[in-house]
Amino acid sequence: MSDSTQAGESIVDSDRIGEVGIHTVEPGKVDVSHKTILYLEDVTVSFDGFKALNKLSLYIDDGELRCIIGPNGAGKTTMMDVVTGKTRPDSGSVFFGQTMDLTEMDEYEIARAGIGRKFQKPTVLPEHTVFENLELAMHTDKRVWTSLFSRLSGEQRDRIDGVLDTIGLRDQARRAAGLLSHGQKQWLEIGMLLMQGPRVMLVDEPVAGMTHQEMDRTAELLTSLAGERSVIVVEHDMEFVRSIASKVTVLHEGSVLAEGTMDEVQNNKKVIEVYLGE
């Protein structure tokens, strides 16, 4: 981690340099002045005595593409639940940037603050058209009254069309999302994430059930998305992870077992023992 903090200048706002240690809370703004966008420190979650997360510490940099792997029950999905507010940790802290304490926020607040999530099983809105799926996901005022009177502006339409192109579903825009193929649903869900304009995207098993061709396109898509935003991918498919990852974190029994490039991780003795070996 130490090398990344030194190279922080490129991302830090120029007016923030020099006020190290002082972080004014600006509502709705993510403070990434220390380059790290997501902090999980000593997070423990237990269900009936079983520790799904055991003093997990994990740091994600702004703009990073990170893969998280680990055997079943390692705590990958629970980690996502904690970040998105679905599960509250028993202890430990979870921060979004320097200032936002995610353990204090509701799911919708976390989503609005800029953390988007794609579920393991593709969940789209089946009765709505592809276009409407994207419209509803769009980052905008999502309160009840504004929704009652809201109209799509031309600019917003263009944004939706842009995302339709990115995910390759332009010709399906008027179809009900429930009728899409499995792979298309996966993409639509990624598209919905994009519409939210998140700073952090949590992507749970994006290529499950995809053909090789679809997998390659997804890898391309996810790599192109990182940089502007941080992307965290949980995946079982090693080949896929190898094709996209710059940095891999291995979880085991609720805490970090190893971290590094795919090669480093694959040669790590502990990792070989619990996960890759046999």
Add this chain to the structure above:
Amino acid sequence: MNSLAFIRSDRGGHIFLGLLAAVTLVVPVLSLMVPETSALHLSSYTVTLVGKYLCFALLALALDLVWGYCGILSLGHGAFFALGGYAMGMYLMRQIGDRGVYGNPELPDFMVFLNWKELPWYWFGFDHFWFAMVMVVVVPGLLAFAFGWFAFRSRVTGVYLSIITQALTFALMLAFFRNEMGFGGNNGLTDFKDILGFNLQSDATRATIFVLSALALGLGYIACRYIVSSKLGRVVTAIRDAESRTRFIGYQVDNYKLWIFTFSAMLAGIAGALYVPQVGIINPGEFSPLNSIELVVWVAVGGRATLYGAVLGAFTVNYAKTYFTAALPDVWLFALGALFVIVTMFLPRGLIGLLERIKVRRGAPQLAERKS
């Protein structure tokens, strides 16, 4: 121009609103202008009966909004209808003045009978029409808001929520049965004389209330249609189909549910308020769980998640009820049960779904011909 698209694109709605307008014009004419000797004359009984159906249709619309579109199966919507009815009943009660059996200018008959000395505080204000009308929407709305606030925030959904709503209406029924509550106990409120000085028994008053009910139904339909075709409507159906997904794209699901539930309860209250002057009585029986379940059957039969389907269902089932309870009184409950089973098993989208299927089948050969 674009702002009217929500109603312009709604073909079923055009048919419904057209029919409604025709009925609204024709019924008062046939009742008031056509002489009683003519075969075309409508008796005040018929006017009142159709007026009742209009109120039921508005109630069905309210339920369809929460059940069909938001997936909240309320088995207690009759409670909001009854509360609206009681608010209206209290006003009509105060209008009786000293014309009651006991001739007491201050107290309604049942209070005199119970030896009450003065009017309970919650009856204050009901002498004024405007106040009662405000209460018609505020009381059901507040109850729905308080109920929903707790239920939705604690994430009670599905069957559990349905059971709680059923318990709510049952509890209210038991409460209103008690004489100490001050709402006339099991007799309820009745013996109404007039409304805003117009005699409730006169044909002209009845026709006016009929027209007002039709107007309320029409406006209620347009309001619901606006809601379901707005972005809010799309969010609400998203909640129905994938609640947690909707939460994770940043919507405060509880607030949406609360809003739609409260609005629906207010509509139900208005329906109840229009119902009471037409039938001339409101009693705790209106809170009976069976009423709320029947209401669910109307919407299911008509076709949920189509607003005109709910209206169609309310008319069809209630017409059947009127017919059967007169012709074969023992059969009605069985028929109702059978209807529900048949609809759930064979017509998941109700009568509207059936009509659409017939239309598609008829349309298909024509298309084939055109191609060849």
